[in-house]
Amino acid sequence: MxxxxxxxxxxxxxxxxxxxxxxxxxxxxxxxxxxxxxxxxxxxxxxxxxxxxxxxxxxxxxxxxxxxxxxxxxxxxxxxxxxxxxxxxxxxxxxxxxxxxxxxxxxxxxxxxxxxxxxxxxxxxxxxxxxxxxxxxxxxxxxxxxxxxxxxxxxxxxxxxxxxxxxxxxxxxxxxxxxxxxxxxxxxxxxxxxxxDWPGLFLVASSAFALLLALSKGQDWGWTSPSIVFLIVGALFGTLLFILWELSVPNPVLDVRLILNPTFMASLVASNLTSIALFVGIFLVPLFCQNIQGYSAMQTGLILMPAALTTAFFMPIAGKLFDTVGAVFPGLLGMSIVAAVTHALIHLTADMPIHHLQLLLCIRNAGLALAMMPLMTAGINTIPTARTGQATAIASVTRQVAASFGIALVSYVLTNRMAFHAERLAEEVSLTNPLGYHYYTQFKGLVAGMGGGDGLAQTLLAGIAQKQAMVLAMGDAFWVALWLVFLAFPFIPWLTPRRVKEELKRQEERLEREEVLFASRRTSN
Missing domain, CATH: 1.20.1250.20 (MFS general substrate transporter like domains)
Structure with missing residues (x-):
């Protein structure tokens, strides 16, 4: 006590x-x-x-x-x-x-x-x-x-x-x-x-600015436009210069040698892929609720509330599991749950009962809660206390870039697959498709019985097709999200308690050697 x-x-x-x-x-x-x-x-x-x-x-x-x-x-x-x-x-x-x-x-x-x-x-x-x-x-x-x-x-x-x-x-x-x-x-x-380290800060800040701008505006400006290509190339070049510079200075703004720590890197990759899974859901589900099912932003927030409360319930449990058995068990269990529910969300339908959707989101968020913080914490646990500030900064920057990348990728998939499905659905209802044309004439007759003409029937049918195309495109976007979740699995076994303790010891020894080396350089100068 x-x-x-x-x-x-x-x-x-x-x-x-x-x-x-x-x-x-x-x-x-x-x-x-x-x-x-x-x-x-x-x-x-x-x-x-x-x-x-x-x-x-x-x-x-x-x-x-x-x-x-x-x-x-x-x-x-x-x-x-x-x-x-x-x-x-x-x-x-x-x-x-x-x-x-x-x-x-x-x-x-x-x-x-x-x-x-x-x-x-x-x-x-x-x-x-x-x-x-x-x-x-x-x-x-x-x-x-x-x-x-x-x-x-x-x-x-x-x-x-x-x-x-x-x-x-x-x-x-x-x-x-x-x-x-x-x-x-x-x-x-x-x-x-x-x-x-002003030069290092300038290089990493400008690189982050260019990359985040490219990811946030790529869909609007076009991914192959000169502006986006220039920003991405500039970000990559700036990042390379930043790494070379940081390796040559005694007090780097970010200790890039931390990325040579295999356990920390495995943690970064796995936790960032988990963050992408989180933000993809935050991006797609409100679109589905508002654009497909017609809920307001406030109603959508209420629909998402049970999933948020589920997360709040399971995160302390995940923390206790981490303290007891490490990151591997909660990480694998959580990501398996996320993968299973993400696969279920591929089969979204426009008329899915909202309570069914809420149940899926609650289960998915339980998986995210079990995996997210244990995977991140295991990596930072390999870092000596004197470098935790730089480690959390690296984790935060990469998390922000990963989230922006995930949303940009899903937006690209959503836009392109929507156009694809809309075209395919339009082909189904045409003069050259007897079955599609049969259903169209029936629908037109139904609209005529309600006092509408051909123009109203075509407008209503176009709206239905557009909505269905968006639902199908969301299923494709969840397919992409599912593959990103699968990518996390090979990195999780690296985060065993034994590896974390051994890596922390190695990092503490490296830090002591560097301090001795830089102290001797200052003395000689």
Missing amino acids: EEKRALPWSSLGVLVLGTFMGVLDSSIVNVALPHLMALFSATEDQIQWVMTIYLLVGGMVIPAAGFLGDRFGYKKAYLGSVLAFVLASALCGLSWNTTSIIVARAIQALGGGMVIPLSMAYLFRIWPREKIGVATGLWGMTMTVAPAIGPTLGGYLVDYVSWHWIFYINLPIGIFTVLWGWLVLEETPVQEDLKL
Whole structure:
């Protein structure tokens, strides 16, 4: 009992609350975009930058999180990022046109982008490694619960309060988080002589910006357009230069040698594929509920709520399993469940009962909850405490890129397969297809009996065909998601407790050798 009391539960609460606020913001703002588009007389392309700029700037600043925590202390860095996010949220709520809200969102991302890596790095510094699973399980609930609550809460605020409150809601939560954190969080050791690797930060930030922009705009601008090709080539070239540079400096902004750690790399790949599975569901299921079954954004949020609560229930269980048996068992079990349910979702139908869909989503989220945090935690458990800030920054950047890649890939599949299925369905109802033409004449007669003419019959039939084409395309998109889930399985067996302990020992020895080497270089100079 005494050992349990010694665990910093209050500190964990501060970290969970701040992270929850940051994750909630993305889904809550997304619901308000149609309202903001009408309010500011903006085009769809212009208003999408409200989301895009947050993604881009957030991806750029994540690599600096480890440096800020090591240099100034993780308490000050985390609370400072939350405070910056809160102040920028006030600016967003005061926006008066499209440009002002895009600028305010960019400022908001400066703080919001660093909340997740800083909170996770701080968690690994204050919590015993042998019990870290329970802590990361509770912390990880924010990743799945917040996106499910966002649409419901955002829809309610826009419809019944004011659009300003989708941003102002961050003020009381954020201020309470800062005050609570100032009282209960303990400061971590500070490296006062640590210098920021400006060239490395520039290279990784610009590469992340280019790649995330290409992934978010590839569908709109065309994947083979000169702009997208230039961005992708520039991102790859910048990443190569970044790696070469980081290998030559004593205090890299991101320790790229961590990617030579096979257990950490296996963890990154498996957990990022799990994140793709999560975000594909977050992307496709609301489209199905709203565009196919006609539910509002707020109703869709309520439909997704049981799945979010299922995640909240199973994540602490997954954490306890991790502390007991490691990551392999919950990882394999969870991803097997995800694969089975994703296969079932391939067979979506336009008239699927909503309770059946909710049951599938609850089972799928149970699998995601079992797998997600154990797979990520196992990798970071191989990293010495002094490098956890950089490890969580790497994990956050790759997770953001993986999520953007997954959504971009599924969007591409959805768009192209929709066109394919629409063309095939149109061929079925034509003068050259006797059976299709027979059903068309019957449908036309039904519409005529209701007082409609040929034009109305063709319009209604086109709408039905378009909806069916979208349902079939979603099935194809879930096929792609299923293959991505299968890709995770070969990496999970690498994450056994024995491998994690052995790799942690090797990394600690490597870090000691490097410190001795750099100390000798400074002495000789």
